[in-house]
Amino acid sequence: MTGLTTHEDWAGRRVLVTGAGGFIGSHLTERLVRAGAEVRAMVRYTGRSDLGMLADADPEVRRAIEIVHSDVTDPFAVRRSVDGCDTVFHLAALIAIPYSYVAPASYVATNVTGTLNVLEAARDLGVRRVVHTSTSETYGTARYTPIDEQHPLQPQSPYSASKMGADAMAESFHRSFGLPVAIIRPFNTYGPRQSARAVIPTIAAQVVAGRDRIALGDLRPIRDLTHVADTVAGFLAVGSADACVGQVTNVGNGRGIAIGDLARLIAEVAGRPDVDIVEDAQRLRPPESEVFELVAATDRARERCGWRPTVSLRDGLADSVGYVRSHLDRFDVDRYAV
Numbered sequence: 562m563t564g565l566t567t568h569e570d571w572a573g574r575r576v577l578v579t580g581a582g583g584f585i586g587s588h589l590t591e592r593l594v595r596a597g598a599e600v601r602a603m604v605r606y607t608g609r610s611d612l613g614m615l616a617d618a619d620p621e622v623r624r625a626i627e628i629v630h631s632d633v634t635d636p637f638a639v640r641r642s643v644d645g646c647d648t649v650f651h652l653a654a655l656i657a658i659p660y661s662y663v664a665p666a667s668y669v670a671t672n673v674t675g676t677l678n679v680l681e682a683a684r685d686l687g688v689r690r691v692v693h694t695s696t697s698e699t700y701g702t703a704r705y706t707p708i709d710e711q712h713p714l715q716p717q718s719p720y721s722a723s724k725m726g727a728d729a730m731a732e733s734f735h736r737s738f739g740l741p742v743a744i745i746r747p748f749n750t751y752g753p754r755q756s757a758r759a760v761i762p763t764i765a766a767q768v769v770a771g772r773d774r775i776a777l778g779d780l781r782p783i784r785d786l787t788h789v790a791d792t793v794a795g796f797l798a799v800g801s802a803d804a805c806v807g808q809v810t811n812v813g814n815g816r817g818i819a820i821g822d823l824a825r826l827i828a829e830v831a832g833r834p835d836v837d838i839v840e841d842a843q844r845l846r847p848p849e850s851e852v853f854e855l856v857a858a859t860d861r862a863r864e865r866c867g868w869r870p871t872v873s874l875r876d877g878l879a880d881s882v883g884y885v886r887s888h889l890d891r892f893d894v895d896r897y898a899v
């Protein structure tokens with residue numbers, strides 16, 4: 562079975578994680594260290610924190626990793642970071658959709674050119690496996706569900722367009738140069754350390770802070786939600802399965818929930834089922850840009866790398882609520898209050 566993610570698969574492997582200071586990247590880094598890999602964690606220096614979300618990681622894990630501060634837009638720094646690694650998990654990206662309306666050029670620089678820099682270094686240095694991170698946003702609003710990997714792509718935001726460019730570059734490096742690239746396409750991931758701007762922390766922070774009215778944007782979009790522990794298991798499975806090379810693999814739960822229902826479920830999980838949930842017109846995305854439905858077909862992940870999700874939505878949301886409760890100082894609740 563190629564999708565095994567046992568200690569033996571990762572023990573002694575020299576792995577670079579780009580975007581290791583991010584939400585998913587920090588969890589992936591921890592998981593790889595626990596699986597016995599030698600991890601180099603590439604973290605973008607922000608001036609505020611040297612480690613990003615890795616600052617929250619187990620101190621033992623932090624001691625075990627090699628941290629390099631560089632930016633994927635710098636080809637020389639990327640090359641130095643890739644040198645000596647046999648596997649690269651490429652997660653570094655700009656991910657906020659609303660900010661991509663304001664600064665599309667920076668999304669091209671980081672997401673497209675940054676990916677090209679990683680691919681070129683990996684090709685030149687003979688890396689044995691690259692896992693490139695795509696996103697369900699590249700599908701645009703579902704034309705049918707569940708969305709399999711053959712579903713057409715549609716760039717509804719500059720963010721999505723930049724990820725489509727990055728994905729195409731990754732595929733071209735596989736076809737043109739035989740670089741062993743696997744493309745993982747996660748649907749929405751949630752859990753501890755997720756950005757305060759994403760919808761689940763936005764809801765949870767208002768609920769936990771005791772607001773009686775929760776202000777959101779559009780309550781109708783449907784999302785397929787995967788707990789970060791499952792997503793990270795997906796990265797390891799895709800990274801160890803030969804059958805995923807040269808392929809896109811969806812990682813999602815296969816179930817959709819509307820944002821309004823999600824808000825009600827979070828309020829219930831947090832023990833505040835009576836809060837009011839209201840739509841705030843200021844927070845709506847342009848209708849042509851909003852992706853209204855994303856639900857994953859997960860057959861390929863199951864068949865090619867043996868991955869399946871294990872965390873129920875209720876348990877996962879309890880984890881998110883617990884994280885927000887214990888780090889409420891990180892959430893600017895008034896920014897979201899009505």
Ligand SMILES: C[C@H]1O[C@H](OP(=O)(O)OP(=O)(O)OC[C@H]2O[C@@H](n3cnc4c(=O)[nH]c(N)nc43)[C@H](O)[C@@H]2O)[C@@H](O)[C@@H](O)C1=O
Nearest residue numbers: 656658696697698748749758759760763777778779782820
């Ligand atoms: C897979 C994908 O996942 C993320 O993109 P996203 O789906 O936009 O994530 P989100 O948590 O910001 O929104 C989810 C949905 O919820 C709606 N929504 C309603 N009211 C609020 C609200 O008040 N805040 C936010 N943030 N969203 C709201 C919003 O309009 C959207 O329909 C990125 O990490 C991206 O990098 C990525 O690749």
